[in-house]
Amino acid sequence: MYPTPRQPARVLRYVRLVPAALIVAGMALSAVTPPHLTFTPLFVAPPVLAAPVMTLRGTVYTGLAALLASALLAFTGRTALTGQEVITFLTVLTVSGLALLTNRIVAQRDQWVASARGVAEIVQRAVVPEPPNRAGSLLVAARYRAAQRDTLIGGDLYAVRDTPYGVRLLVGDVRGKGLGATEMVSVILGTFREAAEYEEELGTLCTRLQAAVEREKRTRGAIDPQEEFATAVVVEVPRAPPHELRMINLGHPPPLLLPGDAPARYLEVSDPQLPLGLMELSGWTGCPQTFPFPPGAQLLLYTDGVSEARDGRGIFFDPALALDEEEFGNPQELLDRLVSDVLRYTGGRLNDDMALLAVSRATAGNPGAANR
Known part of the structure; x- marks a missing residue:
């Protein structure tokens, strides 16, 4: 039997679930670990992962979810507000803004590729x-x-x-x-x-x-x-x-x-x-x-x-x-x-x-x- 071909669409669908899973994991770990432990990467990574694989709306929602999660931990957390929690919130805010910029760049590139492919197909069929x-x-x-x-x-x-x-x-x-x-x-x-x-x-x-x-x-x-x-x-x-x-x-x-x-x-x-x-x-x-x-x-x-x-x-x-x-x-x-x-x-x-x-x-x- 021949091996089953890869299915990029299905893989991409699973990848789009990763940002939400990271945010949930960050919240859960913050709730069960000592206060001095921080999980900033789990809130910074979701917008970065969402930018190249999601739409603009999906990237915005992912960034807002990460910001909301970090804000909840910072302002309604287990202890008084600390500088580390403020830094985490600002880091997530900055990365989310960069993720939106990345998403727009990727979208423009995809449009250019689609246009170039369309021209190539016309040339190929003409020749x-x-x-x-x-x-x-x-x-x-x-x-x-x-x-x-x-x-x-x-x-x-x-x-x-x-x-x-x-x-x-x-x-x-x-x-x-x-x-x-x-x-x-x-x-x-x-x-x-x-x-x-x-x-x-x-x-x-x-x-x-x-x-x-x-x-x-x-x-x-x-x-x-x-x-x-x-x-x-x-x-x-x-x-x-x-x-x-x-x-x-x-x-x-x-x-x-x-x-x-x-x-x-x-x-x-x-x-x-x-x-x-x-x-x-x-x-x-x-x-x-x-x-x-x-x-x-x-x-x-x-x-x-x-x-x-x-x-x-x-x-x-x-x-x-x-x-x-x-x-x-x-x-x-x-x-x-x-x-x-x-x-x-x-x-x-x-x-x-x-x-x-x-x-x-x-x-x-x-x-x-x-x-x-």
């Missing part, structure tokens, strides 16, 4: 748009899952084109993150969308992608050209029988075929090529390899955010093992299950982005699917 839920005879589903909550822009990509030569699929991963990787993603996808419509041979299509990456590297003047590359898998599903697919793998994790009536298996090519941007270093053959793709089968293409996901022991996630002997009504159900499995396996912590693309042949009983 890597969702494919249609159907291409030719194939049902299609795609998913992009960022590793970090506040960082959506990355170097993972996918694309689907219904061309005169069949449905062509692309999944890739540009080395690096940020705007530089996003620019390279835009170049690769732009070239793929145009070349997939006109290049009859899959190998020629990959050559066009390689040329585009090399041109972009020269334009940018990369310090070390060998440090800029993109792994990719390019697949073509012909329109007419026999039911098969053709594939070229450019240094990318192998796709996973789920036949439905047989164990899931990786489509390993016998002649893997170097990634885009490095193909000139090897003997580029440009010859795709053919695999059966029967009706009822599903094909999963993914980036290394899936295959390199690890559990607490450092063991890599195996999508074939996780999805084997499972039945999915459409590609969307497959991706729902896969994302859920990866998050359970890693405890909700992703080390890299995941770009997922799944396709299956449409049948009379399953004519369409919806993307999310």
Whole structure:
């Protein structure tokens, strides 16, 4: 069984109870201990803890509760009013004021992060748009899952084109993150969308992608050209029988075929090529390899955010093992299950982005699917 993922919302709910618990503990300890003992930290800490996790109103109430508790102990306590009790009250008052300031700073930061994330999401969807839920005879589903909550822009990509030569699929991963990787993603996808419509041979299509990456590297003047590359898998599903697919793998994790009536298996090519941007270093053959793709089968293409996901022991996630002997009504159900499995396996912590693309042949009983 996979470990249960963390639930930050539930943890945060418990954390919000700590300030009240500290105030109650301070009052109780003050009532049962000798008068010379003070518990100032138990009244100072609650506003500090409340500031980053509560609303402004919650922080105000926490500060007032701490002030009221310290005032009760100071003015209606067991002995006459002492300088120490006055100092405690003033300390709580000062810290409560600082807590309100901290709360406002945290709130403004959260607003900025939310705005930045919204912009990043718009940019990501503009560069890597969702494919249609159907291409030719194939049902299609795609998913992009960022590793970090506040960082959506990355170097993972996918694309689907219904061309005169069949449905062509692309999944890739540009080395690096940020705007530089996003620019390279835009170049690769732009070239793929145009070349997939006109290049009859899959190998020629990959050559066009390689040329585009090399041109972009020269334009940018990369310090070390060998440090800029993109792994990719390019697949073509012909329109007419026999039911098969053709594939070229450019240094990318192998796709996973789920036949439905047989164990899931990786489509390993016998002649893997170097990634885009490095193909000139090897003997580029440009010859795709053919695999059966029967009706009822599903094909999963993914980036290394899936295959390199690890559990607490450092063991890599195996999508074939996780999805084997499972039945999915459409590609969307497959991706729902896969994302859920990866998050359970890693405890909700992703080390890299995941770009997922799944396709299956449409049948009379399953004519369409919806993307999310």
